[in-house]
Amino acid sequence: MRFEIVIGLETHAQLSTSSKIFSSASTAFGAPPNTQASAVDIALPGVLPVLNRGAVERAIRFGLAVGGTINRRSVFARKNYFYPDLPKGYQISQYETPVVSGGSVTIVTDTGEKSVRLVRAHLEEDAGKSVHEGLPPELGDVSGIDLNRAGMPLLEIVTEPDMRSAAEAIAYAKTLHALVTWIGICDGDMQEGNFRCDANVSVRRPGEPLGTRCEIKNLNSFRFLAQAIEYEARRQIELIEDGGRVEQETRLYDPDRDETRSMRSKEDAQDYRYFPDPDLPTLVIDDAWIARVRDAMPELPDALRARLVQAYGLTPYDAEQLTLSRALVDYYEAVTQALEARDAAAYKLAANWVLGEFSAARNRADVAIEHAKVSPRALAGLLRRIADHTISGKIAKDVFDTMWSGEGSGDDAADAIIERRGLRQISDTSAIEALVNDVLAKNAAMVEEYRAGKDKAVNALVGQVMKASKGKANPTQVNEILRRVLASGK
Amino acid sequence: MSFSSDDIARLARLARIRLDAVETNDVREKLDAIFSLIDALQAIDTAGVAPMAHAQDVMLPLRDDIVTREDCRARFQAQAPEVADGLYIVPRVVE
Incomplete structure (x- = not known):
């Protein structure tokens, strides 16, 4: 029995603000390491985050564009985990009450139109970057940390598990990419990592409840997204057919080997212990603000x-x-x-x-x-x-x-x-007739084949006439005239 | 709610703190006490009451989207244990 693939996507769109989400450091790409990391971004003790109005405005724009609900009150939460590129020990994100709830994106594939439902879109900060290569060798086994990316404003956009093929996932990702660049909230440069997708993939036999999903991280091209989904679905189907069970885990796609592999072991299963960030009171968005954003929206x-x-x-x-x-x-x-x-x-x-x-x-x-x-x-x-x-x-x-x-x-x-x-098409009947007669005279064998009932010989003769005219004869006329001359039995 | 030693060990690992047996017991007793307060709160019927994220009902102040921070790398990195090529150097991390 055939399996059905079930896909949900989480997309991180980097918002096109000039300054970071909680600090006034620049978001410009390509600066030397740590030159755009402020005291807030590197988490010096005693500093406080102040939310960027531009980031909220872009989230509202997105919510309106997808027909979602702009929550009048939303809450920032701390997502706790330890990693050197996250100096605070937590990422500021939104958990129970995101800035946007619901909405949908309409995709078009070979099989027609389909609406992909969104669960939510929430604001959060990016983490810094770990560098493992090109470091001075005398330092030994170390990593370098660049915190320029720490505090970059992100909108994480989460779908319901509504997609059923890699083609649908690609169509969604492309449509979403077009939308966020269209409404000017993200510049969409995938090479710079400004638009990256995580895919939740599971398989099931049609009609059955959802299977156990695996999350594939950081797919930064449409091609890798498709390849990763196809590989992962195949892996899960083979596992089940061999009597195994899919474990819920995070996997990383390796484009060089075209495979996904486990990223975190089960005992490290993430437990982020979210709680409302005491540094950030409730974000309140009033109707007047939403109306102003709506009035400034381009045609979608x-x-x-x-x-x-x-x-x-x-x-x-x-x-x-x-x-x-x-x-x-x-x-x-x-x-x-x-x-x-x-x-x-x-x-x-x-x-x-x-x-x-x-x-x-x-x-x-x-x-x-x-x-x-x-x-x-x-x-x-x-x-x-x-x-x-x-x-x-x-x-x-x-x-x-x-x-x-x-x-x-x-x-x-x-x-x-x-x-x-001198490329003007030859539409002069007598000129084409001359070409036709010339070609027929030189290709007696083909003419015989045609007479013997091989209708396809005409195509070869048309080709000869087109060639003789250097491609300039009107093909429709050549066809007509050729058939007429042949039929006249000349 | 009462915590087991395994619960405490797991929380300690998530928080990257090391606890010996005596400390584990101490932390467990404190957490049990805290959670008995939470149990009391859980017992209250809050149907129809909007969840409260903050004790103070103040609006989040917003900042205009303007870059005002200059490069402070040299000052910040003067305090770092190890830096190279503008990067903070840490023990190797690989996924």
Whole structure:
């Protein structure tokens, strides 16, 4: 009997404030070790944390974006554990009453739309960083501690165990990533660790209660998230099929070996002994503050997706792909604004190009959309020439690459390149007939095959004609004319 | 509620403190006394009463999101037992 995979995700989004959550030290990335660690961050005795208004404001923004409840009163708690990168001996987090409760995120996968329910989102501080490599060897077996990251503001976002495959988990992580960057609460840089996921994975036979889960820590890329979930589910299924039992534990994914392994032994099972932090009274958020944040919210991806489907006739999938970043949607809409044709076919063509050639070129060049080599108006100029059959889609890709490489700029770059290189599509019937007759004369064997009933020979002949025209003949016309000439039995 | 010696040993380990047999007994007696107070509190019917996180009902003061702290590394690290390359050096920790 098949197993069902059950996944819940916990995501740490680093909030995009200038200063830390409880101190006024800078959050800038890449500073020399410990130069951005204040007395509060290194936990000198007698210091007190003071909460950053900007962090709370971002949490409210998130809560509103996911349709959650902004708790008017929430409580900071101490999560107690010992580790050298946590000098206080506890992390300030939220436990029983987080700043946001509930809400949901809508994901789109091959199998359709699905709502992933959120349990909560809470504010907490990050810990410092332990360094094990590159230390002076004469120091021996030691670790170095960098507390620049200590006190970085985090929003931990926790889902219900609503996902049933690695694909759904990825879709959720990408949608959440798009959302937090969209509403400007997190810059989303995964390499810098600003958006990292822990996955709770369990397996069960459909209809059974939830199985024992394992938590896989610190997955900082979408690819590793998928690989870790797939490996872990396989491990658990094999364990159960061999008559074993899954132990609840924390595991670490090793991308080099593509496996997860146990991080903490059972006797160290975490007991954080949470209690309300006496240094921080109750956080009170009033209706006026929430209203101010709501008024300043941008159009959200969900609403925008619905608008793209409605206004442009796009598929939910294309709309989803476009709304993975605000800049990409803005680019797409600028292209559509510059198009002459305002119909579903033109909008679909534009979406294909923005998500296809344009995104591929941008990824290859690794440049921001704002700095792309082909402007929306220039791309619209190219699409116009595909729509009016001046060039084929295939030639258009060459023209696009030429535009991207910087040859010809301005809104009419495509027209200039088409003219200069003589790429205009051959739609002249007599010219195509001449090419067809020439190809038929040279390929008597293929013609015989066709006559003998092998219809597929036509495709090879079309290919020959296209080649003879250097790709410039209108393929639809070539097909028609070829069939007509062959049928006439000439 | 009464604590066993194992409970005390576990709490001591979580708190990273070392207790000998006499101390363990002493701590156990004190914790038992504290928990008898908690038992008394538990007996009160609190249905419909909002949980209280703090003894004082004051609002949490907030700070504007402005960086004002300058780099104090040299001063802080002057007090550290061992530093190298700007890092605090501690006995090796590996997960």
